[in-house]
């Protein structure tokens with residue numbers, strides 16, 4: 001029987017969103033927040049502009065790509081893009097986990113687009129990327145947060161294409177290299193890789209996406225929250241921090257503090273290296289541990305942010321789906337009771353198991369401290385459920 005480990009992670013927050021705050025974060029980081037002032041005041045506008053400009057620079061976006069802060073987090077950003085831009089041509093939509101499936105539902109059931117091809121794969125797999133037609137608009141999720149499966153690269157997307165490419169990249173931006181020139185719409189939120197606060201989304205548009213906005217009007221009405229043009233032209237102020245409605249200046253301060261931390265740890269490269277190092281620790285542990293496997297089947301598709309684990313121990317794997325889910329829940333609750341790991345159960349729609357966030361705000365020492373606890377929780381849950 002594995003002994004209960006002594007050493008605990010200093011920060012037990014391994015949730016896949018909102019994710020752990022940057023190491024060293026404290027409420028002092030918010031001390032200078034512009035509270036009780038208008039976001040349209042001179043300092044308010046300056047801070048919002050700073051948030052967009054710093055993000056643009058840190059991500060290394062092409063100069064002619066635009067970036068806006070928009071309402072309702074990643075969902076808001078992605079839906080405003082789909083509602084504003086889709087319908088001009090046919091759409092190929094890819095899905096391999098819960099969030100991607102949500103975009104399929106939006107397109108098929110709600111936007112009710114007629115010319116849609118869907119390419120879906122089970123949890124753990126990717127659809128066949130060679131089947132995608134880039135004369136059409138293309139929708140995909142860069143990193144499937146609920147299956148831990150990412151696109152391996154952007155080589156499957158041609159540089160010259162007639163359609164627009166939309167990537168929901170909320171759990172990829174600031175952790176994975178994104179070939180911006182292969183994408184036209186990219187979204188993410190502050191609460192993921194940067195450990196920021198929820199409710200604010202980021203929308204990145206290529207010049208081709210802007211051209212579509214200025215030349216195409218969807219057949220359906222657009223709520224004010226989705227409108228990015230004024231009199232048929234791009235609302236340029238929106239892409240300089242003049243948000244559509246009121247943002248939280250407390251969250252803006254927190255986001256700026258997270259960006260300053262990114263600079264301190266080596267910028268985008270530093271942050272990507274942190275996620276890679278963390279992921280490697282878990283992958284190596286999986287390789288030497290018989291009871292567990294990565295839900296992502298192909299090594300090049302393994303996420304370096306949301307790692308999903310399935311329990312493959314023959315005794316547990318032979319149990320019913322409900323019993324397997326109960327077993328994983330038992331492990332999660334043991335780890336929570338010992339304040340070793342919070343929020344690491346698989347997503348509600350995903351196969352049962354564990355999901356551990358390893359993006360750049362996580363310290364690799366904390367991953368190293370967590371791993372023996374995972375073995376201990378597995379052994380303990382197994383012994384308990386065998387006795388029951």
Ligand SMILES: Cc1ncc(COP(=O)(O)O)c(C=O)c1O
Pocket residue numbers: 016017072073074075076099100141143144145146168170171189191199
């Ligand atoms: C891939 C993906 N898309 C969309 C969302 C929804 O994000 P939000 O709640 O920030 O809108 C999530 C959240 O986990 C996600 O992982």
